[in-house]
Amino acid sequence: MNICLFTPEEINNPLKKSDERAKHIIKVLHKQPGETFDAGIIGGAAGIAVITNISEDGEISFSFEPKSAGKKLYPLTLIIGFPRPIQLRRLLRDAAGLGVQKIILCGTDLTEKSYLESNVVSDGSAYKMLLDGTAQAASTHVPVLEVARTLDDVLKTTDDTASKIALDNRRASSSLHDFLLHEGAHSVIAAIGSERGWTERERDLLEKAGFTLCSMGIRVLRTETAATVAGSIILDSMGFLQ
Known part of the structure; x- marks a missing residue:
């Protein structure tokens, strides 16, 4: 603290x-x-x-x-396929520490349905983790947290002015590094799947919504690890970690 x-x-x-x-x-x-x-x-x-x-x-x-006025949050939104609750607590704390502006938790085709029934959000545990991460960063501004039942629901309301990235190690058309190198993004929305990744239907859905499927190498990472690593790489490319 x-x-x-x-x-x-x-x-x-x-x-x-x-x-x-x-x-x-x-x-x-x-x-x-x-x-x-x-x-x-x-x-x-x-x-x-x-x-x-x-x-x-x-x-x-x-x-x-x-x-x-306190440290400003950075213009990065993370869409996260709902992970298991113990992972979610660590993910939220680290994302808040990085200064992510918004986190949207959603169900995906491969999300374990019981995770969506977890009370980690409703009982205040999720907000406490956001506060812990904010305090660790010596900041006062807490990321916005939203929850949606499906990825389909989230994609209906995404900001069309932001650069859109979906992490994927099966059908990626670019590496995350190369995409950011040429994009010059000022605002980013990054989607990270649940622990079993995206289905083909969701990959099609993401691409139709304007997301570029990007890889971070050949290793398969946990959702919480992928979110933290991707968030760090994105924020660094935007000049916020220099």
Whole structure:
């Protein structure tokens, strides 16, 4: 946790001893009254918090001074074939850490149907992973998370002004490296299939929607690994990781 994130309501109230952020401030950062820690408002300003008091029961009172508008998210949308929940948690944390603007989880032809019934999104676990990744990156802006039942539903609403990439190691017409080298993209939508990849029907559907099928070499990667690697390569090609 490289920044403590608060909602606008929380930023003006003491932190209770049981709060994970309070535990981090006291037990990890070893902060005392008068000292500071990095803090920010979720979706808003980043700045410095000054500890004004630590009560006998462990409550931390602090004041907050904004310093910047926070790190902007990058113009990259990831469409992800719904992975198994344990992979999804890691994927969301890493994607948020990279600064991805939006993540769309969707069912695919080969998605295990039970994954779609997982409560990882509805119970708040997914959002917590996004917050964890955002805090790790010392950022305040959290990626938008959307869920769709099918890839077909997602492709009906994709932005036609963005460069569109679908990772595929069977019918790729270009390597991801070569596509990005010649595309000069300012905004990208990248689709990554579920752990069993795309069907021929979905490949046809993606190409019809304007996606270029791109490979990242001959190795077959986990969905979470492919998303992180592709996201890094894309953001680097757009000049955001320099």
